[in-house]
Amino acid sequence: MQLRASPHLHSGRDVPTIMRHVVYALLPVCAFSIWQYGLSSLALIVTVTLSCLFAERLSNKLSGTVNTLSDWSATITGVLLALTLPPAFPLWMGAVAGLTAVWLGKSLFGGLGHNPFNPALVGRAFVQAAFPTAITTWAPAFAPQRFTEFIPSSLTLPLMQPNDISAWVAANMVDGFTGATPLARWKFEQFVYPVEDMITGAASASTGETSALLLVVCGLYLIARKFMDWRIPVAVVGSALLLALAFRLFGGDEYPPVHLVLLSGGLMLGALFMATDMATSPVSPRAVWAYGAIIGTVTILIRYFGGLTEGVMYAILFGNALAPLLDKYLQPKVFGAHKK
């Protein structure tokens, strides 16, 4: 006779299933970036993911816990992190990013569920500080030789400065490539990128953030399967949109047009796949809305008034830091609470 306390049924969902589906949803994004950037992108995604898995397994061994590779969370961290890095990022730096993401971002706090910050963003923030040049060196998409040769900087020897890619860029010249992201070009030369380029992936950007459309489709899959909390992307994008509109309408032409704000700088990737990381987002409904709105707002404020052209990453880390507080002060409304 077995004895258990009720309920004796379960929905059948478990952590690995949720995480696995997030990985599935990211696969088309990876495929698109490989199509755009070729071997370099493929190698970057594989390297970063493997380094995350390695870091996770080593942590398991050192702390004597069970093997947690099977929960797929390290895989998500790896893939997401790779997608936020520039395609020409040296592979050894990618590996460093992966190791720091898992160790500094997760294992240090006790593993999945205990980490206050999104591990992928911790890794990205680390390499942003450690390798400021490499992280802002963009490569052109659709280079003719992309499936047969690496972008030279990818294969930089470990601990070396990245190889110079200007000669390679010149040789592979793609029309209109300037080596600056749409947001940076707006900031420095008031150039308005056409919407089509930002959807089809022709604009320079990180590996996985070039096609806002594809990201939305993949996000919708997760939302439809209820593997993602739709309120977070809605709140992030909604608040960013409102604020950008307000600035554009009342602040005038010195502020960028709305589509630039929404479709670039990783806003979509961040809103759909980073801010929604369950472990680092709040649980109670009002806190979830507030969390999303804070991320959207802070992103815009950083972009317009801070020194950085992007800013989603710091906005999400800021939101992560606030999540426990939001949960504490915005508890769910208890049924029947309004006592007479």
Next chain:
Amino acid sequence: MDRPVYSEAGSAKGLSLLPAPPAHPPLVEGQHPSHGLASLFSSWRRGTFQRGVHPAPHKGTLDQPIKRMPFPRKLVLPLAQHIGKPSVPLVAVGEEVARGQLIARADGALSAPIHAPADGVIEAITPRPNTRGAWTDAIVLRVYEASTQEVRCGEPLDLDALDHTQLIAAIQQIGMVGLGGAAFPSHAKLNVPADKQVHTLIVNGCECEPYLTCDYKLMREWPAELLAGIRIALRASGATRAIIGVEDNKLDAMAAIRPHLSADGSITLQAVATKYPQGAEKMLIKSLLGLDVPNGGLPSQLGLVVHNVGTLALLGRLLPRGQGLIERVVTLAGPGIKKPGDYWIPFGTTLRSILDWAGDPDCKEREVILGGPMMGQAASTLDIPVSKGTSGILVFDKRMLEPITKQSWACIHCSECVNACPMGLNPSQLGMLSAKLEFDEMAEHYHLGDCFECGCCSYVCPSHIPLVQQFRAAKAFLRERKPT
């Protein structure tokens, strides 16, 4: 009140929005019986509460009628089958009793008597495992092999001749208690204190627990008795109207009840969304009337009294005949049951004799659950008898238990539990506090007392954290510590 209401009087107003349910609609599991734009609209208008979960129904034997199980050789009748004081035996060891004979009387106002479920001889009055598995005093009855199913005891009552006090006393004398699971003496619930007033009787026909079908079949087979019971309950409680709330997947039951409704519109039938825990008192009241029972409060504060359909159907059947409550409909289901279905089972029938007759002997490492799978208790021994509060006996096998118990993870803040808790609590936070043994904090700031242990949180948690199980332990700890 502008929700769809099925009643002859109210039909002109509310019913037009709904497709008229056919007399005997086919009920295929997993398939929503209605379709089309009209049903979309009506399901949007259908009463419901916030959050909750949708477990698979597993209601497998809907097409079969209620059947009878042969008498077992021995019946074990715990003296405490109900909430309140245990009954006092009126028989001695060795005495012969007849089916329906009073064998134990009520002890005071909050208690209920017990009647003999079969002809036989009293073998012992001795401690035996009760429904909760604890050893308490019980009457052991050896059943005569020739015992008939006919009930010869009891004298028909002229209900109209009884005044209110006599009516309440008569309800107590037949040993009626809530059959939904709580086993609270019915007469006590219907006897509204003089300083309170009850205007509406809510009849709970939701049966939201998966697997269970006993209430559904009683509604379908005994609608006249149900309505008779409702009229008795209306008189006893002083309420002026009754609303029967039925989940909208039970169209058969609604179709059976509808012809019996009063012409004056005082008794109405209302469909509510099929969702767990729709059958919880507070949720049903929210769904039917849009009212929130204040936390820590009772429905009577809102002038409401809630009774289960099974209770009222048996009340309507037994009270006019003056017969005692000696058996009930019990659902037998689950992979470890070879003869699933709903059966009239006399109280005192042990799980062992039921499983010997209906169980699958090959089912190893099984779990036997008393009640529904969401809130029911696992039986610790097969010597536990069916008592007044037992609505179902489910036998689950190893395959069903393994996935949940195999592995668990830390809380990943997925917020599924928060989005499932019908009480609007934060099970995630409560779970983390209980892991740190901060029970006082749970009670003071996180409304532990409002958790009614429906189990939705544990049901959805992808980390397989035993949330409600921990909350139960925390509550028990706080109760134990409190000086009484």
